[in-house]
Amino acid sequence: MGTTEAALRDLMVAGLAGDAGAHAALLRALVPLLRGFYRRRVRGGDDDIEDLVQETLIAVHTRRATWDPDRPFTAWLFAIARYKMVDQFRRHARLSPIEDADAIAAADDFEAETIARLDVDTLLEHVSPKQARMIRATRLDGLSVAEAAAAEGIGQSDVKISVHRGLKALVARVHGGTR
Template sequence: MQASEAQLRHWMTAGLDGDAASHEALLRALVPLLGAFYRRRMRDAQDDVEDLVQETLISVHGKRATYDRDRPFTAWLYSIARYRLIDHFRRRRLSVSIEDVETILIVEGFEDAASARMDVDALLSTLSPKQARAIHDTHVDGLSISEAAAGAGIGESDVKVSVHRGLKALAARIRGERT
């Protein structure tokens, strides 16, 4: 049986207040949650799921003092899990197609939608406004090329070029390359 947000938050705050048994219960409850989180995102690398779960548990333990008791616990947890996943991809130099980025960042269950939106918005803010809008319109809002072009008042080929160049720049940034 999965623990609820309220139960996880209780164990976290009790652990922060010095209750070792609550901290242990929290870490045990997180194993299946994190396992499911990573299995959904790592279809081609299932062997790495257990390692990612362990790395995330270590991060949760090490970063527990940064938890804000006024915020949902799971939002904090899944932001740590996303960063562990990004670090994993960087270490492995795995490339992820733009179609899979949405799957990786998708908000499931009780993950924090605002956090995922901020991650996407932060990435897009590193691009020119034209490229950011083209990518947002076509890949986030799901508009067709012609709809995005009409909305921006530019040609369809301009939208295609902006999306292509923007995605190329984002991929380079994610790989740590200078653009």
Template sequence: MRASEEQLRIWMIGGLDGDAEAHTALLRALVPMLRSFFGRRLRGAEDDVEDLVQETLMAIHTRRGTYDRTRPFAAWAYAVARYKMIDQFRRTRRTVPIEGLEDILIAEGFEDACAARMDIDRLLGGISDKQARAIRATKINGLSMAEAAKAGGMSEVDVKVSVHRGLKALAARLKGDG
């Protein structure tokens, strides 16, 4: 059974306050969550999944002092996990299909949309404004190509091309080519 956001946060704060049992409970509860998180993104790479789970647990342990007690814990933990996954992609130079990029960039389980929004804003800040608007409208806000075109005053083809080129640029940046 998955621990709730509140329980994870309580364990994290307890661990920060020196409660070794709370810290141990937190790390144990994170194992299945992280396996699921990485498993959905790295199908067929079970060894990488286990390595990333361990690396993420170590990072959470060593960087626990950076956690802001007033913020949701899951958002912070999934951000650490995403960075570990991106590091793994860079180390292995694994390519990610452009069609699945949005699934990798957006982590589920966030209780605090602000943390995710800051990550997305930072990622989209590295591509053209037109591409960022098209990606935000279609991949983040869930509009169809036609709806995004109408809302943005663009043609549907222009939206499709902007999304494609923007995702390609983001994939290149994540691979370290851009």
């Protein structure tokens, strides 16, 4: 199951209905989304990012009854993530800059970001699964080419080619091509 809004929502609904497997699958699916979210916003080491991911997953688990099924799941998720990030900065009294702090603070921008992510998910359905995974890993989740290659068990040049060809196909599609 993917990480689209609909897929995540279905897992959340099933989890709330008592399906422990769906709830566990939801939490596993959220890990790469949250890592990418924090990598783009937090200046710090991998330990800080992993701490934030774990704290957010715990919050999603403990506060799952507060989610309103009439609202987008990912908007609720990223609101929790934002609060966890702010709490982390306060706890550590860091003065490191937060990229796009105004955008992070505004809930409307969170919803816009979520919608944009869903648009990207829809767009990535038009390239091969491998190209979509490599684009997502390197361009959205913030992995280096080496990290993406290691995670996928392929060569770095294969990652670069997949990303290049996938992006080329997406550009052609957006500009009215038939790919």
